Amino acid sequence: MSARVLRNATLALGFAFLYGPIAILTAMSFNASRLVTVWGGFSTKWYSALVHDERMLQAATISLSAAALSALIATFNGLLAALALARFGAFRGRSLFAGSLYAPLVLPEVVFGLGLLLVFVALDVERGFVTLVLAHAAFTMCFATVMIHAALKDCDPTLEEAAADLGATPLRAFILVTLPLIAPSVVSAYLLAFTLSLDDFVIASFTTGPGATTLPMRIYSQVRLGVSPEVNAISTLLLGFVALILTASALLTRGRAKGGGAG
Amino acid sequence: MTDSPPREPRRLTRGEWLVIAAPAAWIALFFLAPFALIVKISLSRPAQARPPYEPVFDLASGVAGLLEKISQLGFDAYRGLAEDTLYLDSYLSSLTTAGIATLVALVAAYPFALAIARAPQKWRPILIGFAVAPFWTSFLIRVYAWIALLKDEGIINHALMSLGVIDAPLPMFATRGAVIVGIVYSYLPFMLLPLYAAIEGQDPSLREAAADLGASPRQVFLRVTLPLSKRGIVAGVLLVFIPAVGEFVIPDLLGGSDTLMIGRSLWNDFFANRDWPAASAAAVALLALLLVPILLYERAQTREGRR
Numbered sequence: 001m002s003a004r005v006l007r008n009a010t011l012a013l014g015f016a017f018l019y020g021p022i023a024i025l026t027a028m029s030f031n032a033s034r035l036v037t038v039w040g041g042f043s044t045k046w047y048s049a050l051v052h053d054e055r056m057l058q059a060a061t062i063s064l065s066a067a068a069l070s071a072l073i074a075t076f077n078g079l080l081a082a083l084a085l086a087r088f089g090a091f092r093g094r095s096l097f098a099g100s101l102y103a104p105l106v107l108p109e110v111v112f113g114l115g116l117l118l119v120f121v122a123l124d125v126e127r128g129f130v131t132l133v134l135a136h137a138a139f140t141m142c143f144a145t146v147m148i149h150a151a152l153k154d155c156d157p158t159l160e161e162a163a164a165d166l167g168a169t170p171l172r173a174f175i176l177v178t179l180p181l182i183a184p185s186v187v188s189a190y191l192l193a194f195t196l197s198l199d200d201f202v203i204a205s206f207t208t209g210p211g212a213t214t215l216p217m218r219i220y221s222q223v224r225l226g227v228s229p230e231v232n233a234i235s236t237l238l239l240g241f242v243a244l245i246l247t248a249s250a251l252l253t254r255g256r257a258k259g260g261g262a263g
Numbered sequence: 264m265t266d267s268p269p270r271e272p273r274r275l276t277r278g279e280w281l282v283i284a285a286p287a288a289w290i291a292l293f294f295l296a297p298f299a300l301i302v303k304i305s306l307s308r309p310a311q312a313r314p315p316y317e318p319v320f321d322l323a324s325g326v327a328g329l330l331e332k333i334s335q336l337g338f339d340a341y342r343g344l345a346e347d348t349l350y351l352d353s354y355l356s357s358l359t360t361a362g363i364a365t366l367v368a369l370v371a372a373y374p375f376a377l378a379i380a381r382a383p384q385k386w387r388p389i390l391i392g393f394a395v396a397p398f399w400t401s402f403l404i405r406v407y408a409w410i411a412l413l414k415d416e417g418i419i420n421h422a423l424m425s426l427g428v429i430d431a432p433l434p435m436f437a438t439r440g441a442v443i444v445g446i447v448y449s450y451l452p453f454m455l456l457p458l459y460a461a462i463e464g465q466d467p468s469l470r471e472a473a474a475d476l477g478a479s480p481r482q483v484f485l486r487v488t489l490p491l492s493k494r495g496i497v498a499g500v501l502l503v504f505i506p507a508v509g510e511f512v513i514p515d516l517l518g519g520s521d522t523l524m525i526g527r528s529l530w531n532d533f534f535a536n537r538d539w540p541a542a543s544a545a546a547v548a549l550l551a552l553l554l555v556p557i558l559l560y561e562r563a564q565t566r567e568g569r570r
Contacts (some may be wrong), residue, residue: 002281003480007378011390012525014375018397020453021408028411036411037421079287088279092272097287099561100294108509110526111546114533115297118543122300138293141286171276192399199401202511206533210562216403223403223516227411235404242400 015019022239023055029240030234036227046233054235057219061197063215066129070136071144071193077137078144078189085145085175104142112139113206120207127209136200136206140193147192152178191249195242274433304474305340305543335537340544348547353523354552359412360439360514361507365444368454369496376458376495377488391459398452406445406516413517415443437519450506454499461495462488492564501560509549525549 029047033040050056070239081101088094104112116135117127154177162175179186201216208214213239222231273285313365344350379390412418413436420432437440465488473483511526518524525545533542 007381010374010378011382014371014394017448018394019370020450021412022397022405024411025404025408035416036414036418077286077289080282081290084279084283084286088275088283090272091275094272097283097290100290101286102561103294106553106560108506108526108553109300110509110511110529111549112297113461114529114542114546116293117302118300118304118539119293119296123464123475132285134293138289141289145286152271195399201403216401218402219407220512223297223407223410227407227414229472231395231407235401235407239404241395246396246399255415 025182027231027237029229029236031229031232034229046229047060047237049230049236050233053230058216059215059218062129062212065196066132066136066212066214066239067194070133070140070197071190073133073137074140074144074193075148075186075190077141077217078193079186081141081145082152084147085149102142102146103186104139105146105189109200109250110206111200116203128205129208129212132204132208132214133210135203136197139200139203140196143196144189144193147185147189148182151182155181168185175239188249188252191245195245198238198242301543303543303544304539305547306338307540308339308541309538340538340540341548343541344544344548349523350525350528350548353528354548355526356439356523357508357525358552359428360522361446361504361510364443364450364507365454365500366445368447368451369500372451372454372458372499376455376462378461380457380459387463391456393411394455394459396454402449403512405449406513408439409445409448409517410436413444415509436517437522439518439519441524442514442522442524445517446510447508448504449513450503453502453506455496457498457502458492459495497562498560501556501563505553505556505560510551511532512537525552 023112030044031038032043032045032085060096071106084091085094085098085101097245113135116138120127120131120134148165159177160170160180164170164178168176196212199216201220202213205217208217215234219234220233222228285310301409317376324570375394379387379394382390414420414432415432415436419435420429423429424432469491470483473487474480478486509526510524511530514524514527515521515530518527526549529542529549532538532545
């Protein structure tokens with residue numbers, strides 16, 4: 001009995017630590033007072049101020065479109081890379097391929113951002129929206145690969161072999177048999193690449209240009225000036241948006257697990 | 264490299280090349296070329312130009328040009344790193360700050376992971392899901408949330424003062440302690456997940472057997488559960504320590520102007536001083552610093568993958 005009490009107390013403490021600061025931030029975005037320690041009553045005025053903040057809105061548009069595009073490239077590349085890792089067995093150069101594929105997972109963001117910038121400079125590409133999308137597609141690809149690779153490992157290769165025995169070309173077998181089976185994970189990979197791109201500040205700062213300031217960059221320049229209710233409001237919106245995507249992604253992968261159990 | 268695959272490595276078929284070509288080209292361009300360029304720029308000298316560094320070598324200048332350039336390679340940027348006490352301080356400070364934060368995260372995450380792993384089975388996936396979910400929400404915003412808590416006129420100081428615990432605000436914001444709290448908070452999911460996996464995967468009958476043989480709950484934990492979760496501890500420590508050493512956002516937002524960290528020095532060299540060779544040299548030095556933990560992590564991963 002006491003072990004259970006201790007366990008539940010630990011859980012409560014852990015979740016309070018993880019979610020407390022976020023909850024306070026959310027509450028403060030509805031605080032009419034500017035001071036974090038004074039509750040001035042419930043108000044949505046910081047949200048209405050946001051709607052009229054042209055620069056914030058423009059940054060949000062850039063971030064959302066960069067996230068949508070880069071996640072598309074990352075998911076496509078991640079799918080191909082995961083396919084190579086899961087189905088090609090031991091091929092020449094596999095260690096190099098896998099090793100460099102997962103490098104961004106452990107590389108400091110400042111190093112990766114600087115390296116990408118140097119590539120763009122060497123190629124003489126002007127920095128802006130395009131380089132932002134490419135950079136985000138590069139760093140989110142490994143996360144997409146990890147997710148899709150996990151799904152492919154769970155997916156029975158004999159199904160593909162059966163399709164091949166029945167006369168399907170490898171491409172047809174993949175599109176008609178494997179892809180539908182791993183589709184939920186592919187969609188999840190897209191959604192996670194999307195949220196990672198939407199959140200990124202460091203890599204974007206290195207690789208974007210004057211015309212394409214992202215939402216995190218805009219937020220950052222305001223945050224450096226201190227806590228402000230407007231930032232609380234935009235943060236709350238962003239947190240809510242990401243929570244929505246996460247829920248969708250979690251529901252999708254749960255559906256996969258269930259489907260896998262039934263089939 | 265030392266991977267011993269079951270079969271002899273084989274050549275790819277043409278169809279397989281079609282699959283792998285795009286990601287391989289992508290990796291070469293965006294993962295491998297950046298390394299080469301960072302090393303190259305770190306060897307050049309800063310210049311008042313766009314881009315602000317002198318060229319090291321061009322393929323167009325041929326072998327003779329290459330040899331000539333190599334003879335004048337500049338190690339100035341590295342000399343700067345070694346001589347500048349600011350840089351040395353920020354290396355040491357990065358390592359100690361990340362090290363302390365990793366230990367705190369381990370001590371905080373272990374009971375949490377244990378509590379989740381011992382919860383009723385149907386609750387476990389939900390609990391671990393909620394514990395890891397914050398990782399996917401905005402990093403920047405999670406760090407920002409701590410400013411309102413830690414500042415002199417912030418929530419914690421306000422609460423402590425109105426309770427009469429303290430008379431004057433505790434200086435928590437803009438200190439190394441704040442940076443450590445920020446790192447622990449931000450990277451806790453990285454520690455939690457491998458710990459949970461290592462504890463949850465243990466066979467409960469081992470603990471029962473130990474208890475049957477007369478071990479106290481404390482002995483069961485110290486001699487069964489803890490040793491069996493070693494793999495999770497190693498993975499979690501590396502997963503927190505590696506990104507923490509190169510962290511920029513947390514020391515910049517929660518640290519004071521005297522809280523030096525290597526990621527921040529790199530950032531300042533690049534954005535404030537526009538000294539690209541120095542920033543690149545800092546990046547090379549940072550990678551060298553992280554090489555051992557990264558290789559350890561890679562080795563742990565391949566071992567994991569082979570099982």
